[in-house]
Amino acid sequence: MMSHRMILSLATTALAAGLVAGCAQGSVHPGQSAARAQSALTGGEAVKAVALAEQAVLADPRNPGYRMLLGSAYLRAGRFVAARQAYDDAMELGQDDGKVALSLALTDIALGHPDVAVDTLGTHRQQIPVADYGLALALAGHADQAVEVLTGAVRGGDDTPKTRQNLAYAMAMAGHWREARDMAAQDVPADQLTARMAQWAQLNDPGNMRLRVAGVLGVPGQIEDEGQPTALALANFPAAGAGQAVAQAAQAATAQAAIGTTPASPPAATQAPVLASFAAQELPAVDNGAAQPQVADASAAPTAEKLAAIDMPPSSASGAPSAVASANVPAWAIAPRPGTTHAAAPVITGRLRPADRADRAPALVAKAAQARVATLAARTPAMPAGTHLVQLGAFSTQEGAHRAWRHYLAINPALKGYRPVITAAVVNGKQFWRTQAAGFASASPARSLCGSVKAKGGVCIVLANPVANQPGMAPTIRFASNRR
Structure with missing residues (x-):
C-alpha cells in the first residue's frame, strides 16, 4: 500500500507535467479552473480542488485571488506547508486583507511558528473579526491574552454564540476549566458539555500545534507535505519589467563594490552607542491586548455550528482580491465534510505519527523564508x-x-x-x-x-x-x- 507521501509525490509530478503541456497548447482557462476548484472546495473535495486551483495558478500565476484559492484548497487537504506558501504569495501579490492574514497565521501556528503568527495577527488586527482574532491567539499559545480580548468583545456587545464559545475555549487553554465550562454551558446542551470539555483537553498539547489547528479547522492533521510544486513558485513569474530592474540593481551594486564605497560593518564597540540611543526611542511592539473594536457576527450558520468557530475562506474564483468570500468553519463537533477525515474526532490519542515528519515542517518553512529574504536582499542595491x-x-x-x-x-x-x-x-x-x-x-x-x-x-x-x-x-x- 502506497504511503501518503508517495501518493502526493506522484500526483503533483503528474499534475505538473500535465499543466505544462496544457498551457503550451493554450487549453487551460484560469477562470474555468478556478470556478471548478471553488465548487470542489465547497463540496468537500479537497484533493480535486487542489488540482484545479493549481491549474488556475499556473495559467495566471500573478493573480492573487487564485493564489488565495490555492492556499484554501491546500489547507482543506491538510497540507499546511503548501498552504502557507500560497497564502504568502497572495500577500506578496497585494492580497492584503484579514482573511489571508488569518489563514497565513493559522498555518504558521500549525507549523510551529507561533511568534511569526502573532506578529501577522497584530499587523492585521483591525481587519480580523475579534472572535477569530481571539481564537487564533489562543491557538498560538497566548491564551490569557485571548481571554482578555474575547471577554472585552463579549462585554462590548459582541455577545454571540461564536464569541462566547471561542472565549470558553481560550479559558480552557489558559487552564481556567471551571470558567470555561460555565461559559460553554450557555450554548452547549448539558448532555454534550462533558464531551466538549474532553475534546478541548485532548487538543491542549502545546507540543502538537498541527493537530490543535487541524482540530479547529476540521481538516486532516496527519498529511505529509513537501510544499507546493516548484513549477508554481512565484519567483518563476516575475512582474513585467522586473528583469530589467534586477539587472540594473546588480550592475549598480557591482559598480559600487568596484569603487569601494560600501564599507565593512563597524566593530561592535562602534555599534553599541548607536543601539543604545536608538532603544531610548523604541516604538513599542504591536500591542495585541489594546482595546478592540466591536465587530458584529455576520455568520448565518445555525447556532449549533457556532461553537468555537473561526471564519476562513474558501475564496471566490473571480481572482479579484476584494471578491474573496468567507465561510464559517466550526471548530468542534461538526458533521464531517464529504471526502475528508477530521482531526477533531471524539477520541484522539497520541501525537502525529513519525511518518508524518512534523518535525520537518518548521525546517521547510524556515528554509523557504530564508531563501526569500536572501533573494530580495540580492535584488536590492545599497x-x-x-x-x-x-x-x-x-x-x-x-x-x-x-x-x-x-x-x-x-x-x-x-x-x-x-x-x-x-x-x-x-x-x-x-x-x-x-x-x-x-x-x-x-x-x-x-x-x-x-x-x-x-x-x-x-x-x-x-x-x-x-x-x-x-x-x-x-x-x-x-x-x-x-x-x-
Whole structure:
C-alpha cells in the first residue's frame, strides 16, 4: 500500500507535467479552473480542488485571488506547508486583507511558528473579526491574552454564540476549566458539555500545534507535505519589467563594490552607542491586548455550528482580491465534510505519527523564508540612507517585520517613494525587529510621511538615522525589497 507521501509525490509530478503541456497548447482557462476548484472546495473535495486551483495558478500565476484559492484548497487537504506558501504569495501579490492574514497565521501556528503568527495577527488586527482574532491567539499559545480580548468583545456587545464559545475555549487553554465550562454551558446542551470539555483537553498539547489547528479547522492533521510544486513558485513569474530592474540593481551594486564605497560593518564597540540611543526611542511592539473594536457576527450558520468557530475562506474564483468570500468553519463537533477525515474526532490519542515528519515542517518553512529574504536582499542595491527614518512598528520576528512592510505599503501608497529597512535591536533583554522607511533627505519629509501614516490610523515615530553621520561610516544601509 502506497504511503501518503508517495501518493502526493506522484500526483503533483503528474499534475505538473500535465499543466505544462496544457498551457503550451493554450487549453487551460484560469477562470474555468478556478470556478471548478471553488465548487470542489465547497463540496468537500479537497484533493480535486487542489488540482484545479493549481491549474488556475499556473495559467495566471500573478493573480492573487487564485493564489488565495490555492492556499484554501491546500489547507482543506491538510497540507499546511503548501498552504502557507500560497497564502504568502497572495500577500506578496497585494492580497492584503484579514482573511489571508488569518489563514497565513493559522498555518504558521500549525507549523510551529507561533511568534511569526502573532506578529501577522497584530499587523492585521483591525481587519480580523475579534472572535477569530481571539481564537487564533489562543491557538498560538497566548491564551490569557485571548481571554482578555474575547471577554472585552463579549462585554462590548459582541455577545454571540461564536464569541462566547471561542472565549470558553481560550479559558480552557489558559487552564481556567471551571470558567470555561460555565461559559460553554450557555450554548452547549448539558448532555454534550462533558464531551466538549474532553475534546478541548485532548487538543491542549502545546507540543502538537498541527493537530490543535487541524482540530479547529476540521481538516486532516496527519498529511505529509513537501510544499507546493516548484513549477508554481512565484519567483518563476516575475512582474513585467522586473528583469530589467534586477539587472540594473546588480550592475549598480557591482559598480559600487568596484569603487569601494560600501564599507565593512563597524566593530561592535562602534555599534553599541548607536543601539543604545536608538532603544531610548523604541516604538513599542504591536500591542495585541489594546482595546478592540466591536465587530458584529455576520455568520448565518445555525447556532449549533457556532461553537468555537473561526471564519476562513474558501475564496471566490473571480481572482479579484476584494471578491474573496468567507465561510464559517466550526471548530468542534461538526458533521464531517464529504471526502475528508477530521482531526477533531471524539477520541484522539497520541501525537502525529513519525511518518508524518512534523518535525520537518518548521525546517521547510524556515528554509523557504530564508531563501526569500536572501533573494530580495540580492535584488536590492545599497542606497543612500538619508538623514532620517520613519519607524512604523517593532515585531518579535524578522519575518513578521517583513510582512508588516507589505501591509503598510498596501494601506499607505505614499510609502512607495521610500525603501524599507529591517533592523534588529535588543530592548530590556528582548529582541525586536523594527520596520522602518528610509531615504529621507531631512526631517521635514519624514514628519510629513509620518503624519500621513497617523492619518490612516497607524503609528510611527521620526528618528535621526544613526548610521548617516557616524565617523568613518558611509551613509549606506542594507534594505529589504519593496517589490510587490
